[in-house]
Structures are given as C-alpha cells and as structure tokens.
Amino acid sequence: MIKHLNKCLVKLIVKVKQTLGRGHKELITAFAVAACILILRSVGLLQSLELAALDQLFYLRPNEPPDTRITIVAIDEASLNHIGSWPIPDGVIADLLHKLQVYKPRAIGLDIYRNLPVKSGNDKLVAAYQSMPNLIGNKLLTNNQNGIVSPPQELNHEQVGFNNVLYDSDGKVRRSLLYWHVGQQPHESFALKLALLYLKAEGITPQRAAHNSEYLQLGKAVFTRFKSNDAAYVRADAKGYQIVSNFPKPACHSSSVESCGYRQVSMRDVLENKVPQSLISDRIVLIGSTAPSIQDFVFIPHSLRFIGTAKPIPGIQLQAYFISELISAALEGRPLLKIWSSSWECLWIFTWSYVGSVITWRIRYPIQSILSTLLSCLVLILFTYWAFLSGWWIPIIPALLAFSISAIWITSHLAYKQDELKRSKEFLQQVINTIADPIFVKNEQYQGIVLNDAYCQLIGYPNTVLLEKSDYDLFPQHEADVFRQQAQLVFKTQKPQENEEELTDATGNTHFIATKRSLHKDAAGNFFLVGVIRDITQRKLMEEQLKRTAAELYRSNHELKLQEDHLRYLADHDPLTGLTNRKYFAEQLHKSLIWAQNHNLFLGLLFIDLDGFKQINDTLGHEIGDRLLVSIAQRLSNTLRGSDTVCRLGGDEFTIILRTIPDVQVAANIAEKILARIAHPIVLEECNIIVSASIGISIYPNDGQDAETLMKQADAAMYSAKRLGKNRYEFA
Numbered sequence: 183m184i185k186h187l188n189k190c191l192v193k194l195i196v197k198v199k200q201t202l203g204r205g206h207k208e209l210i211t212a213f214a215v216a217a218c219i220l221i222l223r224s225v226g227l228l229q230s231l232e233l234a235a236l237d238q239l240f241y242l243r244p245n246e247p248p249d250t251r252i253t254i255v256a257i258d259e260a261s262l263n264h265i266g267s268w269p270i271p272d273g274v275i276a277d278l279l280h281k282l283q284v285y286k287p288r289a290i291g292l293d294i295y296r297n298l299p300v301k302s303g304n305d306k307l308v309a310a311y312q313s314m315p316n317l318i319g320n321k322l323l324t325n326n327q328n329g330i331v332s333p334p335q336e337l338n339h340e341q342v343g344f345n346n347v348l349y350d351s352d353g354k355v356r357r358s359l360l361y362w363h364v365g366q367q368p369h370e371s372f373a374l375k376l377a378l379l380y381l382k383a384e385g386i387t388p389q390r391a392a393h394n395s396e397y398l399q400l401g402k403a404v405f406t407r408f409k410s411n412d413a414a415y416v417r418a419d420a421k422g423y424q425i426v427s428n429f430p431k432p433a434c435h436s437s438s439v440e441s442c443g444y445r446q447v448s449m450r451d452v453l454e455n456k457v458p459q460s461l462i463s464d465r466i467v468l469i470g471s472t473a474p475s476i477q478d479f480v481f482i483p484h485s486l487r488f489i490g491t492a493k494p495i496p497g498i499q500l501q502a503y504f505i506s507e508l509i510s511a512a513l514e515g516r517p518l519l520k521i522w523s524s525s526w527e528c529l530w531i532f533t534w535s536y537v538g539s540v541i542t543w544r545i546r547y548p549i550q551s552i553l554s555t556l557l558s559c560l561v562l563i564l565f566t567y568w569a570f571l572s573g574w575w576i577p578i579i580p581a582l583l584a585f586s587i588s589a590i591w592i593t594s595h596l597a598y599k600q601d602e603l604k605r606s607k608e609f610l611q612q613v614i615n616t617i618a619d620p621i622f623v624k625n626e627q628y629q630g631i632v633l634n635d636a637y638c639q640l641i642g643y644p645n646t647v648l649l650e651k652s653d654y655d656l657f658p659q660h661e662a663d664v665f666r667q668q669a670q671l672v673f674k675t676q677k678p679q680e681n682e683e684e685l686t687d688a689t690g691n692t693h694f695i696a697t698k699r700s701l702h703k704d705a706a707g708n709f710f711l712v713g714v715i716r717d718i719t720q721r722k723l724m725e726e727q728l729k730r731t732a733a734e735l736y737r738s739n740h741e742l743k744l745q746e747d748h749l750r751y752l753a754d755h756d757p758l759t760g761l762t763n764r765k766y767f768a769e770q771l772h773k774s775l776i777w778a779q780n781h782n783l784f785l786g787l788l789f790i791d792l793d794g795f796k797q798i799n800d801t802l803g804h805e806i807g808d809r810l811l812v813s814i815a816q817r818l819s820n821t822l823r824g825s826d827t828v829c830r831l832g833g834d835e836f837t838i839i840l841r842t843i844p845d846v847q848v849a850a851n852i853a854e855k856i857l858a859r860i861a862h863p864i865v866l867e868e869c870n871i872i873v874s875a876s877i878g879i880s881i882y883p884n885d886g887q888d889a890e891t892l893m894k895q896a897d898a899a900m901y902s903a904k905r906l907g908k909n910r911y912e913f914a
Contacts, residue, residue: 208543208592212536215588219531219580224416230352231579232414237354239570240483245433249506251380253461254446254498255282256472257294261449268476270294273303274453278469279310279317281452285462289379290317291372291505293345293470293498297321297332311336318375320345323364343372345501347480348424354481355427357408358504360398362422373504376466377512380505386512398423401512406520413521413575428519428573429483430506443495444502446472466505470498517573527577534562534581538588542596555589599708606704607632610712620715625708628652628669640717642688658686669711672699682718694722756830758808759815767829767837771889774827774841778882785882786840786849789896790818790856793874793908795834806866810873813866817859822852837896846881846913853877853911861909874909876900885914 222228255278257270265274275296282290296307296319311317311334322331323344333342348357360374370378378388381400391397391404398405408424410417432443447457449469471478479494482503486492510516522530537558545551562585566578607623614621614634623632629650638645641656653662664683672679678700685693696716703709754766762770771787778785792814799807811834818828818836827839838856840849857875864871878900886892895914903912 208536208539211539211588211591212532215584215591216532216535219535219584220528223580226416228579229414229416232577233350233352233354233356235579236356236414236575237483237486239567240429240431241486242567243431243571246431248432249430249444251509252444252466252468252502252506254444254502255449255452255467255469256446256498257449257470259473259475262473262475264450269300271301271303272299272307276303276306276310278449278452279314281455282462282467283314285459286464287462287467288316288383288464289376289466290314291376291466291468291501292317292319293372293468293501295320295322295331296334308336316379317341318343318372318379320372322346323362323369325364343370343375345372347500348419354483354485355500356483357424358427358507360405360423360425373501373508377505377508380466380509381512384513400508402515403511403518405518414577426519426521426575427504427507428517429503430510431484443499468498468502470496470501472496472498519575520573521575530576531580531584535584535588538585539592542589542592546596558585602704603708606708606710622713624669624711626673628666637715640687640693640715661686668697668699672701672711673709676701693717694719759812759830761815761819762827762829764829764831767827767831768889770827771839774839775882775889777841781842784843784845786843787880787892787896788838788840788849788853789878789900790836790838790875791900791904792834793876793904795873798871798873802869806869809866810864810871813864814860818856821855821859846884849879849881850911853879857909857911876903876908877911878903878914879911880914
C-alpha cells in the first residue's frame with residue numbers, strides 16, 4: 183500500500199510540476215516536502231518526536247492555582263511501617279474510612295484493590311462500605327476474564343469504577359479512558375465516577391452534546407472522543423471512550439518541590455487524628471499508595487525534567503489529575519485538549535513548507551535569510567505554544583521539519599544553481615567575446631551578467647559598470663520600458679523575438695538597433711536572456727532620406743496632376759458658364775451615338791438659341807449679359823437628367839444631348855421644361871430680365887445617322903422655331 187501511495191505521489195508531483203511550469207519552484211518544493219512529511223507521519227516515524235514535543239509544552243506551561251477540591255491520603259512508607267503489613271488489614275481500612283467520613287467529604291475514592299478479605303476486621307469494613315454512599319472503589323478490566331481484578335463484593339456496581347491506564351508507545355500516560363464496554367456491559371472509570379459524584383452536588387449530570395450526540399457533555403465542557411490516528415498517534419488503541427488529557431499543572435503549596443501538585447496527607451496522620459478538618463470536608467478524598475515499595479508509579483508529560491531523569495508520579499496522583507481535569511472543564515470551562523482535523527493539519531504542514539521555501543528562495547542574502555528563518559521558527563513555536571494554552575494540540579514537529587527541509591532543499595538547489603551559473607557565465611564570456619556584434623546576457627531579474635566588448639563599446643561604459651545593472655539604470659525611461667517589455671515577452675513565450683529599437687549611449691547619441699532575443703537554459707535550470715544587437719543607424723538614416731525624397735516626389739506629382747486636371751478642365755469647359763464646350767460636346771455626341779447604335783435606342787439633340795439676347799447685351803452691357811448666360815446655364819443643368827449633357831457652343835447658343843430616350847415625346851417634354859425654366863424672370867442689378875429661347879430638336883436615327891447631320895437638322899429646326907414666333911421648339 184505504501185509503495186502504491188509513493189507511486190501515486192510521484193505521478194502527482196510530476197503532473198503539478200508540468201502544470202505550474204517554470205517560476206513556481208517554491209510551490210513545487212513545498213508540495214513535495216509536505217507530502218514526504220505526511221507519509222513519514224502516516225507510518226508513525228514522527229510519533230515519538232511529536233509526543234516528546236507535547237511533553238515539552240506541558241512542562242513549559244505556567245502553573246495553575248492549586249486545586250483545593252482534592253486531597254490525597256497517601257499510603258506512604260511511614261504509614262506501611264506503622265501498620266506493619268501489606269496488604270493493609272480490613273480493620274485498618276475501616277477505621278480510616280470512618281475517620282474520613284466524620285469530616286463529611288463530598289466523595290471518597292479507594293484506589294487499592296480489595297477484592298479479597300485481608301486479616302481481621304472484615305465485618306467492620308463491610309459495614310463501612312454499606313454506610314458510605316459517597317465511597318467509590320476500583321477494579322481492573324480486561325477482555326480476558328483471567329486478568330480482571332474484581333471490586334469489593336459489598337459495593338454495588340454504581341460505587342465501582344475501573345482504573346485501567348492507557349500507555350503510549352514510550353510508556354507515558356497521555357490519555358484518559360472514561361467509558362469502556364466489555365462485552366455488552368458499559369463501565370465508567372474510577373476518575374469519572376468520582377467527578378460525577380462531585381458534580382452532582384453542583385447540579386451537573388452527564389448529557390449528550392448538542393452538536394454531536396455521540397460526545398459526552400458535562401456542564402461547560404464537551405469531551406471529544408479520541409480516534410486511533412488523531413494528532414501524532416498512528417493506529418493507537420482507541421478502545422472505549424478516550425480523551426487526550428490536558429493535564430493540569432497545580433502550583434506548589436510551598437517552596438518545597440514535594441508540596442507541588444495536590445494536597446497530600448499521610449494515612450498515619452489520618453489514623454492519629456492529626457489532619458485538619460478543612461483538608462477533608464466537602465472535598466474529594468483519594469486513598470492510594472505513594473510508597474516506592476509498592477511500585478504503583480506512572481510517567482506523564484509532567485514527569486519530564488530538563489536536568490536529570492524523568493520523575494514518575496504515583497498512580498493515585500494520576501487519578502487526581504484526571505478528576506481535576508474533568509471537574510475544572512465542567513465547572514470553569516477549562517480548555518480540553520482539542521485536535522485539528524486531518525485536512526487542517528495537512529494544510530498547516532504545507533503552509534510551513536511553503537513558508538520555508540519562499541523565504542529561502544526570495545531572500546537571497548545569507549544574513550537576512552538566516553534571520554528570517556529563525557524568526558519564522560520562533561513564530562511557529564510561539565503560535566503552537568499559544569494554541570496549546572488555548573487548548574489546541576497543533577503538530578509542531580511536522581511543521582518544523584517541513585519548514586527546515588524546504589529551506590535546506592531550496593538552499594542546496596540555489597547553491598547548485600549558483601555553481602552552474604558561474605560556469606555558464608565563464609563559458610558564455612569566452613564565446614561571445616569572439617563575436618563582432620554587440621551581445622548581452624541577462625538573468626531572470628533582467629540584469630546584465632555577461633557582456634562582450636562590442637556591447638560595452640556600443641553603450642559607452644566599461645564592463646564593470648554595466649554588470650548587474652538593469653536597463654532602467656542605463657537608459658532613458660521610454661527606452662528601458664521597450665527593452666523590458668521585449669524581455670518579458672521572451673521569458674513568457676520562451677520563443678525568440680526580433681525587434682527594432684532606439685538606444686541612447688553614454689554620450690547621449692541615439693542609435694537605431696535591431697535586437698534578436700532568445701532564451702537559454704543551463705543544466706541547473708537557470709534561464710538566460712541572450713540578445714544579439716545590430717546597429718542599423720545608417721540604414722535607418724538612409725530609409726528616412728528615401729522617405730523624404732519619396733514624399734517630395736509625391737507632392738510634385740500631385741501638383742502636376744492638379745495642373746493637368748485644371749488644363750484638361752479648361753480644354754473641355756466654357757470658362758464663363760462652366761458648361762462643357764464645343765470640343766467636349768463633339769466627343770460626347772460621338773460616344774453617345776455609338777452607345778445608341780449598339781443598344782438600338784433613340785438619342786435626342788437639342789439646339790437652343792436665346793431670343794433677344796443681343797438687345798440685352800446692347801442695352802444693359804456685356805457684364806449683365808455674361809451673368810445672364812451663367813444663370814441660364816445653371817437653369818439648364820438643373821433641368822436635365824444625370825445622364826444628359828448640356829454644352830455652350832458659343833455666344834447665346836447651347837446644345838443638349840439626351841441619351842437613351844424611349845421615344846421622341848421625351849425630347850418634347852424636356853424642351854417644354856427648358857422653355858418654362860428659361861422664361862422665369864431673372865433679377866440682375868435690380869433689373870427684372872425676361873428672356874425666351876428657340877429650340878430645335880433632331881432625333882437619332884430618324885433625322886440622321888451621324889453627328890454632323892444631326893447638328894444641321896437641329897440647327898435648321900431652331901431657325902424654324904424662331905421664324906414661327908420664338909419661345910418654342912420644333913422638330914427637324
């Protein structure tokens with residue numbers, strides 16, 4: 183299964199690396215390291231380190247006020263010597279219980295096995311059992327019937343709790359067992375029985391938690407059930423209802439180390455009535471062995487010592503820790519030790535792996551990098567410690583390992599890259615110095631790292647000044663912006679790019695250059711931007727000169743064309759009226775006849791002569807006459823179709839070519855419109871002038887097949903109109 187997991191992990195890493203590509207080494211490294219740490223954690227290789235780190239947190243936590251609710255009656259060596267035997271006779275135990283009951287304790291816990299009568303006094307002990315409802319005895323449970331230690335038969339099952347202890351792989355006790363089902367029978371622990379008896383007087387009874395009915399709730403506390411792979415544990419024994427104990431750290435009653443923990447009185451002092459009532463009344467009184475000869479000792483996180491060997495605690499004191507934790511959580515809301523979900527722990531480990539890789543990758547200066555690393559470790563430790571004080575067990579060892587390994591991995595990778603970079607720079611320097619064109623090599627920070635002599639000569643600075651400088655350190659802003667954009671494009675696309683640019687050297691001279699940029703990679707994965715420059719200043723100057731010359735030629739040709747168009751216009755148009763002249767009329771008549779012949783259509787030719795124009799010229803002057811001719815020309819142009827042509831032959835004579843008319847009546851209609859338009863009065867120099875016209879009409883092909891014949895026929899028809907009274911039209 184682990185091999186399969188490793189294969190899947192490798193495939194996933196490769197896929198992620200291909201997806202992310204270049205420039206995401208921090209993320210790839212963080213993911214790989216975090217995955218390795220999680221694998222090590224899943225097989226249990228980090229369990230002992232994480233448990234040891236938890237012990238350190240317990241050891242470093244501040245002292246809490248002494249718990250005045252619990253008193254331990256210690257069966258120490260002095261008490262054993264006084265009694266003179268072990269196990270202690272039933273009569274002595276009966277006397278001890280009676281003397282304690284006189285002071286009205288809230289509960290009494292007898293943490294010594296009394297499954298068999300011991301010497302004399304058994305009757306007295308049985309009577310004591312039956313008269314003390316606040317007495318809780320103990321028993322030892324196992325799945326094997328041969329290993330069970332039964333409770334005193336005289337105690338009912340409500341007054342008995344098991345005192346089984348859960349040991350971790352290193353032999354320490356860090357978990358408490360509250361409930362355990364053996365077969366179909368549920369059992370409560372010795373500590374839980376006593377805590378419930380104490381809390382009953384406070385009105386607190388066991389309830390199901392509101393958010394999860396499978397969890398136990400006592401007062402202000404909800405006890406989250408331990409699972410076999412919670413926190414640092416890997417496939418731990420999760421039988422029954424367990425919790426990870428948040429051991430209290432009671433302050434010392436005096437300067438003596440022996441007085442630290444819970445208040446203890448010796449059994450001998452109780453029997454001799456030397457114990458004050460205040461130490462017994464309304465308290466939980468625990469009776470158990472503290473004598474080294476009995477060897478009832480366990481190791482807990484508080485057993486840790488910076489100097490010397492770990493110091494175990496008596497089993498009765500362990501029960502006191504368990505009881506104190508339950509009561510404090512229920513009454514005061516003292517934090518229980520909570521554990522993050524697997525998802526949050528994975529994210530936590532990945533985050534610190536990423537922080538380690540980012541700090542090392544982005545802070546390249548050794549001193550700053552070391553200080554940042556130390557500060558990050560301090561933040562991690564302090565945060566974990568603060569969270570522990572708030573009741574959270576956060577994995578510190580996996581996070582520290584992920585952070586450290588990521589930092590080491592990136593550091594070694596950077597060292598390798600620097601070594602390869604040095605070799606690459608030396609090789610490139612030797613190669614490019616043999617090339618005549620200016621060449622530069624830049625790193626991913628856009629700084630020049632290798633430059634040949636030709637490049638230095640072009641820029642105008644020595645090599646020592648140019649190295650490790652960016653374009654913004656050497657060139658004007660607008661030029662540096664162009665260089666940076668082109669470099670970024672090559673890094674992004676990883677394809678060669680060629681571009682024409684401007685470059686200002688150290689003396690202020692501007693060069694036109696053509697730069698080809700390409701991307702290269704060495705064995706360590708270092709990327710280099712290599713640029714080859716060609717100085718195209720002379721070519722650009724020649725191009726600019728050619729452009730100016732071409733522009734001048736264009737302007738000259740344009741002016742000549744305008745003059746030619748003007749001359750052509752003068753050749754084809756009447757300078758006074760702007761109408762086409764006799765020459766243009768002859769050309770258009772010839773073309774129109776060919777069109778009519780090819781398409782088998784009629785063509786009309788109108789010959790117009792103004793009536794009485796000579797009299798107007800003689801009486802009003804030639805200027806008025808000219809202006810009259812201009813007005814008549816405008817009226818004629820506005821009357822005709824777009825396909826028709828109106829011309830001034832000379833004097834007061836005009837001709838009109840009517841193209842593509844369906845019949846002769848169209849020509850007549852147009853002639854009538856012309857007569858009507860000309861007959862409208864014309865106001866010139868406050869004179870109201872009225873003129874008329876005589877129109878002769880010839881039709882192709884009825885009146886002729888050529889231009890000359892049609893003109894003669896139209897001219898004759900015009901004179902015929904004049905003879906018949908003027909201001910009319912006549913057909914040929």
